[in-house]
Amino acid sequence: MSVAAMPARELDTDVLVVGYGPVGAALAALLGGYGVRTLVIDREPDVMEHPRAIALDNEALRVLQMVGLEDAAFEKVVIPQVRMHCPYLREFARVNTTGSIDGHPKLVTFFQPQLERALRQKAEQFSSVTAQSCTELLSFSQQHDHVIADIRLPSGDRKKVRCRYLVGADGASSMVRNAIGQAFTGQTYAEDWLIVDAVNVPESMDHVEFLCDHRRPTPHMAAPGNRQRWEFMLQSGETAEDMLRDERIAELLAPWGRPDQMTIERKAVYRFHSRCATRFVNERVILAGDAAHITPPFVGQGLVAGLRDAANLGWKLAWAVQGRASPSIVESYDSERRPHARAMIRLARLMGRLVMPQSALAAMLIHGAMRAGRLFPPLRRLVDELEIKPANRFRRGLFAKFGGGSGLRSGGQFPQAFVRGPDGQIVLSDDLLGRGFSLVGFGLNPHRLLSAEMHARLQTLDVRVLCVQPRGQGAEPGCDTLEDVANGLLPTAAPRGWIALIRPDRVVMQAGPAEKIEMLLNQALSLLGSPEPSPISASLSEVLS
Ligand SMILES: Cc1cc2nc3c(=O)[nH]c(=O)nc-3n(C[C@H](O)[C@H](O)[C@H](O)COP(=O)(O)OP(=O)(O)OC[C@H]3O[C@@H](n4cnc5c(N)ncnc54)[C@H](O)[C@@H]3O)c2cc1C
Known part of the structure; x- marks a missing residue:
């Protein structure tokens, strides 16, 4: 309505x-x-x-x-690498985006x-x-x-x-x-950028490249639907109105093809913030x-x-x-x-700063330093393996800290892996965690360890109880079992004998050894506090089932 x-x-x-x-x-x-x-x-x-x-x-x-969203709900191109070029030193960095993390490609382009x-x-x-x-x-x-x-x-x-x-x-x-x-604190850049999306470009490409020329920095990438995108930084004195003209765009795209060989689909000028x-x-x-x-x-x-x-x-x-x-x-x-x-x-x-060096000298210094840095494996991994990307792990928030002993970190993301579910199908594990909280036992059935009182509490909160078993080991009776067919969870995430309470957004709320299960769950669930007395707009158990 x-x-x-x-x-x-x-x-x-x-x-x-x-x-x-x-x-x-x-x-x-x-x-x-x-x-x-x-x-x-x-x-x-x-x-x-x-x-x-x-x-x-x-x-x-x-x-x-x-x-x-189903995988096919929107088109994607999986990007295997991001290459960074300097006009004087040629390629100075190459980010390896091949492969996947938590069941998904590291980098895709989309529409x-x-x-x-x-x-x-x-x-x-x-x-x-x-x-x-x-x-x-x-x-x-x-x-x-x-x-x-x-x-x-x-x-x-x-x-x-x-x-x-x-x-x-x-x-x-x-x-x-x-x-x-x-x-809204921060900075607005001084430069404008022309963004151009074109289809049917004569020369196909499968990756992302940054042409880091201080005179005209130009990121360029492949996208679905036979598209390619260019982002051209405007030079001082150039106006948006002029740069958006078809003839001007044809000049800029000349290194990649003639105007009659491709179709300009979308164009816009932005200033970044x-x-x-x-x-x-x-x-x-x-x-x-x-x-x-x-x-x-x-x-x-x-x-x-x-x-x-x-x-x-x-x-x-x-x-x-x-x-x-x-x-x-x-x-x-x-x-x-x-x-x-x-x-x-x-x-x-x-x-x-890498993409837009201020001068030829700055380009040579910055890009040269980047290239030299790649000779040292820890520095190379920072860029090439994306270790520089900030981990999505919270310092403060709605999680309880137990301490080390496993690959799991409270406040960090619970890993996702391919598993065989209770119906025998191989699926991504999040699909079996469902929409609510889940309590996962590593190589153990958490049901067996829970007091009747805790059991009831978990039921009220619609916490799904699951057991992760190594590949080839049978299902745990009385517990939905995830068979870890690709060894993505056991023992990578946690060793046998551990439990983890996972939030609906796949963040680890608490993890620790199973013998402390009551203490761990009490500690974590207390963080949810006392609900406000109010009408429940829909029964969550109906929705989650
Ligand atoms: C050139 C460019 C390239 C980018 N590339 C990437 C990229 O590769 N990857 C990436 O992750 N991000 C990228 N981004 C950023 C990304 O596009 C935005 O972060 C994203 O679109 C923001 O989504 P949003 O829903 O927050 O806001 P928006 O998409 O801006 O939606 C806000 C909506 O609110 C509506 N609205 C505003 N005021 C009102 C009102 N008073 N009442 C009712 N409705 C209102 C507007 O009509 C609009 O539909 C790029 C952005 C640009 C410009």
Whole structure:
């Protein structure tokens, strides 16, 4: 039902998501999966067609798996390497992006409008989600336990929406961020960039290359649908208007083909920014995606960071509004996500210095140092094997620390591997963890160790209990068993005799030796706090089953 058709009294929802870009859509789809009443609005009639995000990493693909997108929901090109060229020293770095992490390729390129449509379609499959285009947030006010938003409908009429949380996924110029008075600190670059997407380019390519010429830095990459993208930095004195002319673009693309040999599909001029909000959470108003942080695209992490936001926030909102945890858990979204978003911005700025040296001398010095550094294996691994990329592991947040002894880190990502599930099919393990919390026993059946009281508590919270067994060893009676067919979990993640409590966003909430299971679970579950007495908008067990 559209919002306009709803009787006034029904303009009441658990979560109002402002902005139906990729981050708002991913969040709406996650909330829908949890059965949360969600209204998602966007002032535009349809998805944006401008050339924007093109690259996603394995973490983003894992979030999209969590959202429920099938592998074939949008096209991808798997990128085997990223090459960096200096005009004077030739190739000075080569990042190896072959292979996969946690079941997903390390780097792919994609077509953003296609992904956005797939995300919207997913969100709208859920009856608890209402999506409304051509609808703008005008203002809002926060009360003790709710937010009242004033929206303008496609008809021009205005309506009030009462929600328990308002999420500003309304992009870089976020009105929500401005309304809560959050500073957006950082820097705006001095240069403009021309982005060109072309199809049917005569010479095919399968990788990403950065032509780091200080006169005209040019990232260039392969993309799905026989597309290629170029990003050309404008020189001083060049104007957007002139650079967007077909003749000018043909001149720039001349090294790759004649204008009659390819079709220019999309073009735009942007100025890049690196900025981050000082807080992502302001009581019941929360920022996500570009509204919270924005980065130059040199490491392809803007949307990826927004998808991490959606994964981190979605379940916390669901658990808070459905009375499964204290609303205070939502606060941890800020302490978990903001430092990592900032770290990615720092990495993008560093990469910017490699891509855009200020002069020929700077290029020779910076690129020369990079090339020399590759002679030392630890330095080479930093770039070639992407060890420089900040690990998605929290210092502070909603997890309990037990200590070392396994490959698992509380506050880090639980690994994903191919496993044989209870029905004999080989699948990615996240698909068996499901949407809620899971308690995993490594080579043991956690059921056998739990007190009746803890058993009941886990049942109330819909915690899924699973056992990981080495390849070739039978299923544990009375427990859903994951057979570790590719040895990706046992003992890589944890040795036999360990247990781990995994959050719905695949973050390790607690891990430790099974003999301490009661203490470990008590410690971790206490972090969920006391729920706010409130009506549960949908039975989570119905949704999760
Ligand atoms: C050239 C370029 C290349 C990029 N490359 C990459 C890349 O390779 N990898 C990567 O991960 N990221 C990349 N990015 C970044 C990526 O495109 C963005 O991070 C991502 O699109 C942000 O998504 P979002 O949903 O947060 O915001 P947006 O997509 O901007 O969506 C915000 C939505 O909010 C709506 N809205 C705004 N105000 C209101 C209001 N008051 N009421 C209702 N609706 C409102 C808007 O209409 C819009 O639809 C790139 C960006 C650019 C420009």
